[in-house]
Amino acid sequence: MAPLRQNSNPLFAASGTNSPLSLKTRPNFTCQLHSSTGTATLNCNPSLKYDLCSFKMSPSMNSNVQLMTSLNEHNQYFRIFNPYENIPQSQFCNVLECYHSSFLRKAFNYFWNAWNFRLNHEYTNVKSKVLRSERFENAIIDSLKDVNDESERKALLRQAGHIYTNLQSEFSNRVLRATGWGVYKIASWFFRSVQIRPSEMAVLERLSQSGLPIVFVSLHRSHLDYLLLTFLLVVYGIRPPHVAGGDNLNLPLVGWWLRRCGAFFIRRRLDENGTKDLIYRAILHQYVCELLKAKESVLFFIEGTRSRSGKPLNPKGGLLSIVVDSYLDQAIPDCILVPVAISYERIPEGDFNLEQLGCPKVPETLGGIAMGSLAALCTSLGNVRVSFGRPVSLHEYVQHKSPPELDDSMMVRSLVSDLGIHLVNEAANSLAVTCTSILAGVLLTMFRDGAPFSQVKRAYIMVEKAVQARDRHSSLHGDDSAEVSTVMWHALNLLVEHVRVVRSNDADPWIEPKVVLPNVFGLAYYGNGLMHTFGYDAIVATAACALYARSGQKSIRAELMIEEEELLAHSLHLAELVKYELVLDWSTVKMNLSNSLNRLVECDFLKAHQGRRVIVDEDEEDDEERTFARETLYSLMFAHRLEPLLTGLLRPIVEAYWLALIHLYEMKVEQEVETIADKQFYRVHQDWLHRQVDAGLVRFVESTAFDCQLNALRLYQEWNVVEILSRERLIRLNSGDEMLRQIDRVLMFKY
Numbered sequence: 001m002a003p004l005r006q007n008s009n010p011l012f013a014a015s016g017t018n019s020p021l022s023l024k025t026r027p028n029f030t031c032q033l034h035s036s037t038g039t040a041t042l043n044c045n046p047s048l049k050y051d052l053c054s055f056k057m058s059p060s061m062n063s064n065v066q067l068m069t070s071l072n073e074h075n076q077y078f079r080i081f082n083p084y085e086n087i088p089q090s091q092f093c094n095v096l097e098c099y100h101s102s103f104l105r106k107a108f109n110y111f112w113n114a115w116n117f118r119l120n121h122e123y124t125n126v127k128s129k130v131l132r133s134e135r136f137e138n139a140i141i142d143s144l145k146d147v148n149d150e151s152e153r154k155a156l157l158r159q160a161g162h163i164y165t166n167l168q169s170e171f172s173n174r175v176l177r178a179t180g181w182g183v184y185k186i187a188s189w190f191f192r193s194v195q196i197r198p199s200e201m202a203v204l205e206r207l208s209q210s211g212l213p214i215v216f217v218s219l220h221r222s223h224l225d226y227l228l229l230t231f232l233l234v235v236y237g238i239r240p241p242h243v244a245g246g247d248n249l250n251l252p253l254v255g256w257w258l259r260r261c262g263a264f265f266i267r268r269r270l271d272e273n274g275t276k277d278l279i280y281r282a283i284l285h286q287y288v289c290e291l292l293k294a295k296e297s298v299l300f301f302i303e304g305t306r307s308r309s310g311k312p313l314n315p316k317g318g319l320l321s322i323v324v325d326s327y328l329d330q331a332i333p334d335c336i337l338v339p340v341a342i343s344y345e346r347i348p349e350g351d352f353n354l355e356q357l358g359c360p361k362v363p364e365t366l367g368g369i370a371m372g373s374l375a376a377l378c379t380s381l382g383n384v385r386v387s388f389g390r391p392v393s394l395h396e397y398v399q400h401k402s403p404p405e406l407d408d409s410m411m412v413r414s415l416v417s418d419l420g421i422h423l424v425n426e427a428a429n430s431l432a433v434t435c436t437s438i439l440a441g442v443l444l445t446m447f448r449d450g451a452p453f454s455q456v457k458r459a460y461i462m463v464e465k466a467v468q469a470r471d472r473h474s475s476l477h478g479d480d481s482a483e484v485s486t487v488m489w490h491a492l493n494l495l496v497e498h499v500r501v502v503r504s505n506d507a508d509p510w511i512e513p514k515v516v517l518p519n520v521f522g523l524a525y526y527g528n529g530l531m532h533t534f535g536y537d538a539i540v541a542t543a544a545c546a547l548y549a550r551s552g553q554k555s556i557r558a559e560l561m562i563e564e565e566e567l568l569a570h571s572l573h574l575a576e577l578v579k580y581e582l583v584l585d586w587s588t589v590k591m592n593l594s595n596s597l598n599r600l601v602e603c604d605f606l607k608a609h610q611g612r613r614v615i616v617d618e619d620e621e622d623d624e625e626r627t628f629a630r631e632t633l634y635s636l637m638f639a640h641r642l643e644p645l646l647t648g649l650l651r652p653i654v655e656a657y658w659l660a661l662i663h664l665y666e667m668k669v670e671q672e673v674e675t676i677a678d679k680q681f682y683r684v685h686q687d688w689l690h691r692q693v694d695a696g697l698v699r700f701v702e703s704t705a706f707d708c709q710l711n712a713l714r715l716y717q718e719w720n721v722v723e724i725l726s727r728e729r730l731i732r733l734n735s736g737d738e739m740l741r742q743i744d745r746v747l748m749f750k751y
Contacts, residue, residue: 091197092195092196092197092385093195093196093197093198094193094194094195095194095195095196095232095235096184096187096188096191096193096194097193098110098112098113098184110181110184110185110188111181113180113181113184113235114177114178114180114181114184115177117176117177117180117234117235117237118237119173119176119177119234120173121171121173121239121240123171123296124290124291124294124296126287126290126291126294127164127168129286129290130164130283130286130287130290131157131160131161131164131283133282133286133290135282135285135286136160136279136282136283136286138282139278139279139281139282139283140153140156140157140160140279142278143156143278143279144156156279159279160279160283163279163280163283164283164287166247166250166265167264167265167266167283167284167287168259168264168287169242169243169259169262169263169264170259170260171240171260171261171262172260175257175260175261176230176234176240176260176261176262179227179230179231179257179261180231180234180235183227183228183231187228187231189377190224190348190376190377190381191381191382191383191384192380192382192383193383193384194228194232194383194384194385194386195383195384195385195386196232196385196386196387197387200387200388201232201236201238203388203391204233204236204238204338204388205236205237205238207336207338207391208238208239208297210336211295212295212332212333212334212335212336213291213292213293213294213295213296213297213298213332213335213336214241214297214298214335214336214338215292215297215298215299215300215323215335215336215337215338216229216241216297216298216299216300216338216340217300217302217320217337217338217339217340217423217427218299218300218301218302218339218340218341218342218427219301219302219303219307219312219340219341219342219424219427219428219431220301220303220304220305220306220307221306221307221342221344221347222306222342222344222347222348222349223249223306223348223349224348225301225342226243226245226258226261226263226299227261228342228384228386229241229243229299229340229342229386230243230261230262230299232386233297239296239297240261240262240297241262241296241297241298241299242262242263242264242291242296242297242298242299243258243261243262243263243264243298243299243300244263244264244266244298244299244300244301244319245258245263245264245265245266246265246266246267246268247265247266247267247268248268248363248364249263249265249364250265251364251365251366251369252366253366254366254369262299264287266284267280270284270318284322285322285325288319288322288323288326289322289325289326289329289331292323292326292331292332292335293326293331293332298319298323299340300319300320302315302316302319302320302420302423302424302427303315303316303424304316304318306349308352308355308356308525308706308707309356309524309525309528309705309707309708310437310524310525310526310527310528310529310531311528311531311532311581311582312424312425312427312428312431312532312583313424313583314421314424314580314583315417315420315421315423315424315583316420317413317416317417317420320416320419320420320423321412321413321416323335323337323394324394324398324412324415324416324419325412327394327395327398328398328412333395334393334394334395335394336391336392336393336394337391337392337393337394337397337419337423338388338389338391338392339388339389339390339391339392339423339424339426339427339430340386340387340388340389340427341386341387341389341427341428341430341431342384342385342386342387343384343385343387343431343432343433343434343473344381344382344384344434345381345382345383345384345434345435345436345491345494346379346380346381346382346436346494346495347381347525348372348376348381349372350372350375351497351521351522351525352521352522352525353518353519353521353522354518355706356518356521356705356706356707357517357518357521357686357706358682358683358686358706380493380494381494382434382435382436382490382494383434385432385473387430387431387432387473388430389423389426389427389429389430390426392419392422392423392426397419397422398415401415401418418585418587421583421584421585422585424583425583425585428532428583429472429532430473431472431473431529431532432472432473432474433467433472433473433474433529433530433533434491434526434529435487435488435490435491436491436494436495436526436529437526437527437528437529437530438460438463438464438467438474438491438530439456439460439488439491439492439495439526440495440498440513440523440524440525440526440527440529441463441526441527441529441530441645441649442456442459442460442463442645443456443499443511443513443523443527444513444515444520444523444524444527444648444702445527445644445645445647445648445649446459446644446645446648447459447511447512447513448513448515449512450500450510450511450512450513451510451511451512452507452508452509452510452511453485453488453508453509453510453511454508455508456488456511457484457485457488459641460484460488461484462641462642463530463645466534466603466642466645467530467533469603470533470534472533492511495522495523495526497519497522498513498514498519498520498522498523498526499511499512499513499514499523500512500513500514515701515702516701517690517693517701517704520701520702521702521705523702524652524702524705527649530645530649531581531582531649532582532583534645534646534649535582535584535649536592536593536595536596537596537599537600537646538646538647538649538650539571539574539575539578539593539596539650540567540571540593540596540597540600541600541605541642541643541646541647542574542646542647542650542651542654542749543567543570543571543573543574543749544562544567544570544600544606544634544636545636545643545647545751546570546574546748546749546750546751547560547562547566547567547570548560548562548636549751550748550751560635560636561609561633561634561635562633562634562635563631563632563633563634564597564631564632564633564634565631567597567634568590568593568594568597570748571593571597572589572590572593573745573748573749574650574749575589575593577654577657577715577745577746577749578650578653578654579715580711580714580715581653581708581711597634601634603642604637604640605636605637605640605642605643605646606634606635606636606637607634607635607636607637608632608633608634609632609633609634609635610631610632610633650749651699651700651750652700652702652703652708653703653708654746654749654750655698655699655700655703655750656700656703656704656705656708656709656712657708657712657715657746658743658746658747658750659689659692659698659703659704659709660685660709660712660713660716661712661716661721661739661742661743661746662743663685663688663689664716664721664722664733664739665736665739665740665743667733668733668734668736668739669736673733674732674733675725675730675731675732675733676730676731676733677729677730677731678724678729678730678731679729681731682706682709685709686704686706686709689704689709690704692704713731716742719738719742720734720738721733721734721738721739721742722734
């Protein structure tokens with residue numbers, strides 16, 4: 001195969017024209033980009049009283065001034081073109097707020113907006129290209145296995161046609177227009193606001209005119225993610241994407257409707273009966289490849305499923321590997337990867353308590369969707385924000401990483417894995433930390449037994465300021481205490497099923513979280529929204545506190561000195577323990593831990609001391625001949641206000657992994673279990689955990705969450721504690737001695 005071509009990116013090929021490029025950022029902005037002068041203006045009609053949002057945001061990584069600097073100096077994956085250049089900074093706005101001057105337009109504002117959608121797109125039918133491709137023909141040949149039976153070949157071709165029919169999307173501009181009107185109406189019932197930054201939409205419109213395919217890579221929180229993203233792109237006149245969805249949503253009527261909104265349905269399991277389905281894999285691969293070659297946009301959810309824990313999940317490489325393969329095979333010269341994140345103050349589907357208890361997932365049905373929609377209409381879901389992270393040029397990324405040999409599958413797999421982690425982190429960085437996340441995190445880590453409202457408010461303000469200090473969006477109005485109280489009561493109303501409020505006439509209301517099964521899982525879901533913001537800080541803080549606890553000293557903390565090398569090494573061990581709970585980029589983990597260490601010193605969580613150590617033999621008789629080296633020592637400050645938050649984020653995870661090991665050891669040594677069916681183990685293990693909770697032996701009840709226990713099992717397979725036999729669906733327990741060694745490894749961080 002020919003070597004990779006040098007970049008022939010046609011991005012912004014028409015930028016040399018003198019006519020201004022008008023970007024309509026409805027509903028309230030018009031952005032004029034003058035390529036001849038290199039200037040831009042963002043005009044807002046002063047007669048429009050437009051809602052910036054329900055709460056004010058702090059400066060973030062997505063503000064254009066910071067983004068321009070970041071893209072120019074630090075974003076090595078988009079060096080050829082800065083899509084934020086000449087795009088003026090703007091605040092967030094509410095897409096649902098539509099203002100018109102005439103009476104009829106006011107009376108039918110949503111209908112008028114939907115009628116004026118710029119839906120004149122033509123969509124490419126790639127069926128003939130897919131079913132005549134070399135990849136598909138090779139799959140047919142491999143499936144026949146040297147059987148020259150024409151009837152068998154015709155049967156495979158009929159099967160392929162059926163697979164393609166079930167897979168493909170069938171865009172309809174009329175259905176999209178009607179859906180846009182429906183989303184306007186329904187979203188205005190569900191949410192107080194749907195917030196976006198108009199400047200980000202202007203950037204997306206600029207990228208859509210580059211002549212390259214755009215791949216939206218989104219985190220997944222709700223089934224509404226599909227509709228909201230497509231709706232926003234249609235509102236701003238950007239070509240809607242083909243959306244990859246699970247075939248569990250291919251229901252009567254619903255499937256027909258979603259197809260015409262751009263959905264194409266993928267099997268939850270690509271292979272059936274334990275054997276590779278070569279035909280299906282070839283059709284799916286070639287279908288996505290042909291869409292990219294036709295410069296169509298594609299949207300998929302890189303986590304593979306909705307997050308049941310509220311934390312970003314480690315990426316699944318399936319569809320991303322197809323995009324990368326299309327570039328490496330020179331089917332496309334480049335494509336633009338855009339990370340996307342949607343922040344809900346309250347999830348429309350409610351909670352995942354039953355699944356976190358270990359109950360099987362309830363399949364989607366038409367009746368279930370109807371009942372769920374009616375239930376959502378009767379509740380308030382607060383605000384929702386859609387954020388777009390920094391775009392990535394696939395060509396630039398691959399060239400930066402050094403293009404792998406096309407026949408080296410391990411190198412290509414490593415490239416896809418690294419790219420997936422980068423995109424998940426970019427999307428997570430753009431997530432807004434909602435008021436429900438801050439309040440839930442404060443209650444679970446600082447006030448598990450409850451506290452007066454005024455005390456909770458002080459902690460809320462402290463955590464919100466810590467979020468702002470880390471350049472993240474936050475949901476606080478400002479420093480005015482009345483506004484803080486308003487936001488907190490708004491969050492309490494959204495968390496009403498997970499928090500108990502006792503009102504009193506002569507005292508502060510008493511706020512108490514419901515830390516019992518299963519309510520605690522819902523509260524932990526929202527509290528985990530802080531995990532990505534404070535993840536590295538929590539690792540260093542928990543490691544430092546664990547070292548102090550294990551020292552056995554009765555003296556005050558300031559007298560315990562911890563060497564920097566020891567603290568970073570201990571933090572790295574903890575990062576390895578929780579790597580399935582946090583999406584960590586291992587190429588930068590040490591640097592991020594070091595940055596967190598400096599940040600904890602700046603906020604007085606740790607105190608730095610300059611010391612020295614001998615670097616020659618200590619038995620040297622003459623003290624003057626000894627050589628010393630400077631070193632930094634750290635001591636813990638007493639009762640720092642952020643300690644309960646930072647350590648409380650990870651201690652339930654440590655306890656979850658410890659509980660899993662204890663039960664595995666009990667099954668191996670006391671019950672002499674060698675192998676057990678996976679479903680049986682999950683059922684037995686959840687029953688054992690609930691007995692421990694009833695006996696009062698579990699400190700953090702949320703540690704019994706099913707997702708956390710699954711991650712523990714994945715880690716222990718790497719640690720050679722268990723062996724998971726996927727095909728046989730069995731779990732084999734290894735040596736009890738190995739389990740004891742790993743128990744000591746986990747106990748290092750349990751205090």
